[in-house]
Amino acid sequence: MAVALAKASCIGRLCTARRSISLFSSTSPSSWSKVVSDAEKIVGYPTSFMSLRCLLSDELSNVAMHVRKLVGTKHPLLNTARGFVHDSRNNLQMRGLVVLLMSKAAGPSSASSGLLQQDMVSGIYPSQRNLAEITELIHTAFLVHRGIVDLKEWTRSDGPLKDMQFGNKMAILSGDFLLANACTGLAQLNNTKVVELISSAIGDLVQGIYHESDSWAEDSSLTEDTTVASWEDKTFLSHGALLAKSCQAALELAMHDKEAQALAYLYGKHMSLAHKVNSDLQPFVKHSAGDPVTLNPVTLSLNSAPVLLHRQIVGPERWAHQLKQAKAAGKQVDYAKQLWETVSAEKGVRAAIDLCCCHGNKALDAIKCFPPSEARSALENFATAVTKF
Amino acid sequence: MALPLSRCWRWTLGSSTGISLLNTVCSGNGRPAAIATASILSGDRLVNLASVKKFRSLSRDNFRSLPSSGSACTCSEVHSDAKIKDPFALAQKDLRNLYDDIKKEMFVSVAELKSLCDYYFDGKGKAFRPMIVVLMARACNLHSHRDGDLLPAQRSIAMISEMIHTASLVHDDVIDGSDIRRGKTTINNVWGERKAILAGDFILSAASMALARIGNNTVVAVLSQVIEDLVRGEFMQLGSKENENERFKHYLEKTFKKTASLIANSCKAVSILVSSDPEIHEIAYQYGRNIGIAFQLVDDILDFTSCANQLGKPSAADLKLGLATGPVLFACQQFPELHAMIMRRFGSSGDVDRAWQYVLQSDGVQQTLYLAQSYCQEAIRQISQLRPSSEREALIQLMGLVLSRDK
Numbered sequence: 001m002a003v004a005l006a007k008a009s010c011i012g013r014l015c016t017a018r019r020s021i022s023l024f025s026s027t028s029p030s031s032w033s034k035v036v037s038d039a040e041k042i043v044g045y046p047t048s049f050m051s052l053r054c055l056l057s058d059e060l061s062n063v064a065m066h067v068r069k070l071v072g073t074k075h076p077l078l079n080t081a082r083g084f085v086h087d088s089r090n091n092l093q094m095r096g097l098v099v100l101l102m103s104k105a106a107g108p109s110s111a112s113s114g115l116l117q118q119d120m121v122s123g124i125y126p127s128q129r130n131l132a133e134i135t136e137l138i139h140t141a142f143l144v145h146r147g148i149v150d151l152k153e154w155t156r157s158d159g160p161l162k163d164m165q166f167g168n169k170m171a172i173l174s175g176d177f178l179l180a181n182a183c184t185g186l187a188q189l190n191n192t193k194v195v196e197l198i199s200s201a202i203g204d205l206v207q208g209i210y211h212e213s214d215s216w217a218e219d220s221s222l223t224e225d226t227t228v229a230s231w232e233d234k235t236f237l238s239h240g241a242l243l244a245k246s247c248q249a250a251l252e253l254a255m256h257d258k259e260a261q262a263l264a265y266l267y268g269k270h271m272s273l274a275h276k277v278n279s280d281l282q283p284f285v286k287h288s289a290g291d292p293v294t295l296n297p298v299t300l301s302l303n304s305a306p307v308l309l310h311r312q313i314v315g316p317e318r319w320a321h322q323l324k325q326a327k328a329a330g331k332q333v334d335y336a337k338q339l340w341e342t343v344s345a346e347k348g349v350r351a352a353i354d355l356c357c358c359h360g361n362k363a364l365d366a367i368k369c370f371p372p373s374e375a376r377s378a379l380e381n382f383a384t385a386v387t388k389f
Numbered sequence: 390m391a392l393p394l395s396r397c398w399r400w401t402l403g404s405s406t407g408i409s410l411l412n413t414v415c416s417g418n419g420r421p422a423a424i425a426t427a428s429i430l431s432g433d434r435l436v437n438l439a440s441v442k443k444f445r446s447l448s449r450d451n452f453r454s455l456p457s458s459g460s461a462c463t464c465s466e467v468h469s470d471a472k473i474k475d476p477f478a479l480a481q482k483d484l485r486n487l488y489d490d491i492k493k494e495m496f497v498s499v500a501e502l503k504s505l506c507d508y509y510f511d512g513k514g515k516a517f518r519p520m521i522v523v524l525m526a527r528a529c530n531l532h533s534h535r536d537g538d539l540l541p542a543q544r545s546i547a548m549i550s551e552m553i554h555t556a557s558l559v560h561d562d563v564i565d566g567s568d569i570r571r572g573k574t575t576i577n578n579v580w581g582e583r584k585a586i587l588a589g590d591f592i593l594s595a596a597s598m599a600l601a602r603i604g605n606n607t608v609v610a611v612l613s614q615v616i617e618d619l620v621r622g623e624f625m626q627l628g629s630k631e632n633e634n635e636r637f638k639h640y641l642e643k644t645f646k647k648t649a650s651l652i653a654n655s656c657k658a659v660s661i662l663v664s665s666d667p668e669i670h671e672i673a674y675q676y677g678r679n680i681g682i683a684f685q686l687v688d689d690i691l692d693f694t695s696c697a698n699q700l701g702k703p704s705a706a707d708l709k710l711g712l713a714t715g716p717v718l719f720a721c722q723q724f725p726e727l728h729a730m731i732m733r734r735f736g737s738s739g740d741v742d743r744a745w746q747y748v749l750q751s752d753g754v755q756q757t758l759y760l761a762q763s764y765c766q767e768a769i770r771q772i773s774q775l776r777p778s779s780e781r782e783a784l785i786q787l788m789g790l791v792l793s794r795d796k
Contacts, residue, residue: 058624059620059621059624062624062627062628066627142590145586145587145590146583148563148582148583148586149582149583150581150582150583150584151581151582152581153581165566168563168564168582169564172560172563172564172586173564173620173623173624173627175586176560176619176620176623177620177624179590179593179616179620180616180617180619180620180621181617183597183613183616183617184610184613184614184616184617186597186609186613187606187609187610187613187614188610190606191606192601192602192603192604192605192606192609193601195597195600195601195609196598196601196602199594199595199597199598199600199601200594200598202590202591202593202594202597203496203497203591203594203595203598206502206587206588206590206591206594207497207498207499207502207591209587210499210501210502210584210587211499
């Protein structure tokens with residue numbers, strides 16, 4: 001899919017980034033990519049052929065052909081497609097990579113004598129490789145479905161309505177196609193517990209991202225009672241459940257017991273939360289005030305961890321005042337800049353860094369009991385790298 | 390048309406061959422009479438008993454009003470024969486609370502999302518798929534020398550089939566930009582496209598969880614195939630084929646994937662749950678495949694005829710979407726002018742109206758009905774291989790309803 005869509009998106013003018021798709025890319029690039037490339041060597045070849053089959057399918061070549069027509073429009077599908085290429089080295093297969101490392105770190109279980117050891121490649125069962133791909137397919141499907149545009153919110157400045165309708169159609173079909181392939185892939189794993197677990201992760205993802213698009217448009221989404229705990233619950237659904245449940249499922253496939261599965265789940269959960277806080281922090285740790293270019297309303301969300309923690313520190317009254325002041329600045333870009341300065345001046349950023357480290361440490365704790373191995377070290381490196389700023 | 394049909398129900402009760410049924414039905418007077426008959430089924434409320442009675446009285450009137458329905462069997466015979474029960478009535482006890490149970494399968498913490506997911510499970514749907522599934526389940530159970538009782542897992546399949554169907558409707562409505570479904574404003578029209586797609590995804594995930602909880606790997610694989618077929622069918626609608634033969638094959642394959650696969654594989658799944666005999670699985674699958682294709686062919690006919698009869702005005706929704714269905718493809722053999730319009734997906738101004746005229750001038754509607762009838766015939770041939778039971782008869786009787794429905 002990435003390749004096919006990339007072809008389309010490389011042609012012609014591309015609109016400015018409206019939606020930040022980048023994942024796992026933001027942490028100090030040099031050390032992070034080293035962690036990734038080391039990890040890829042450990043698991044042997046990083047993927048099975050499921051995504052290749054999707055890529056080469058008639059259906060997706062068809063979509064790629066149609067996506068060409070979207071070039072020059074403002075439909076988010078173009079950006080999603082561009083994101084696949086732009087960050088493919090570090091990002092596309094990240095979740096899959098963690099699932100593979102988790103599979104290898106856990107190794108074969110005592111109960112798994114029924115499974116054929118000789119089927120393992122680089123210490124990973126074929127079913128676990130398929131699972132890693134399924135995780136990626138689901139993740140990608142929701143990147144695409146997240147970017148569906150509400151036509152009632154369409155304005156003339158968004159370009160012709162026809163383009164938006166067409167972009168939606170392509171986004172729906174390609175997302176559905178990826179999900180359908182995930183479903184048949186899941187069925188072939190021949191383990192109904194895994195099917196149930198991963199299906200529930202799809203439900204979690206939907207619930208987590210359902211209100212996502214409201215976040216900037218309506219300040220009300222960040223209500224008075226938004227606490228760190230409720231933020232974590234919501235973020236877990238949208239950013240953590242898939243990885244946590246995939247890690248758990250990988251161990252279920254190797255017939256590991258409930259305790260080991262629970263630890264794998266915890267690693268996936270806390271690793272995802274640490275990563276989300278990390279990417280929320282990027283506008284605050286990367287940019288100085290004189291760097292307004294990347295400070296668009298999307299990278300600085302009112303629902304991001306530093307802003308939430310800031311709000312908690314200053315209290316509701318001062319926050320309401322600060323928000324009002326920022327709004328007085330006018331245009332969205334100025335608004336974002338004003339807000340950025342307000343939040344940077346106080347302790348919210350520091351608190352978010354602490355929160356990130358806290359989750360990173362919990363991830364490390366979860367895999368302590370696994371036998372020492374290079375796969376476990378790679379998982380530890382991920383958890384460490386994500387807390388470096 | 391309706392008269393020989395009721396006569397045939399008696400034949401099939403007596404002998405195990407149902408093959409002759411549609412020979413009779415189809416030959417009839419050659420007119421698509423069934424299509425033109427007045428409201429036989431009151432659409433949305435098929436499951437409740439009151440409307441089943443209404444169906445009987447209505448269809449009795451229709452029988453009388455048809456030409457050449459002089460002698461032979463009367464409908465009172467159908468009534469008096471306890472063994473012949475209306476399919477909807479027979480399935481009703483198994484489908485009670487179906488929609489409430491479906492709503493319970495969808496655990497959602499986001500209140501608004503919950504109302505989107507529940508939106509079409511309001512009890513006003515036809516529950517056509519669940520009805521076939523439970524009848525097939527009981528027919529297979531009896532065939533396998535068990536009591537006819539429905540297994541809990543088989544009832545789950547009935548629910549799952551309706552959930553998968555609804556999820557795909559929700560996505561289809563966004564793709565087609567539809568505003569109205571079953572007399573209600575569509576989800577996309579009320580809450581927007583993005584949330585509609587997410588709700589569809591959620592219903593699918595809930596269906597998939599319910600499916601996994603049955604705990605049977607083969608059943609999971611069979612119904613996962615449906616999800617893939619639905620998407621592939623939708624993709625097939627994007628393209629048009631230049632060659633006429635290929636175009637027809639393409640149309641039938643799309644029809645299988647978009648409509649029949651769900652019914653065929655749901656029927657297969659309930660048979661797997663009771664029997665390990667692959668022949669039974671194949672009978673269940675083929676019955677579902679054939680009735681499913683017939684169902685869609687009639688649907689495609691109704692796109693040309695239903696409003697034309699009732700309002701004097703075409704709906705032609707498929708044409709407006711650029712889709713060439715059975716009646717158009719047949720009409721194209723008589724009016725080659727249609728070829729160019731098909732290729733440009735009725736995109737030039739006036740295309741929709743002109744194509745509609747051509748179809749009505751041709752025998753495209755009638756040919757499509759013949760085709761639907763031959764699929765029904767095959768479905769009956771398949772199901773007749775099971776041992777006789779009132780559920781089996783109901784599945785045969787269903788053919789008449791499929792062919793004569795008007796909405």
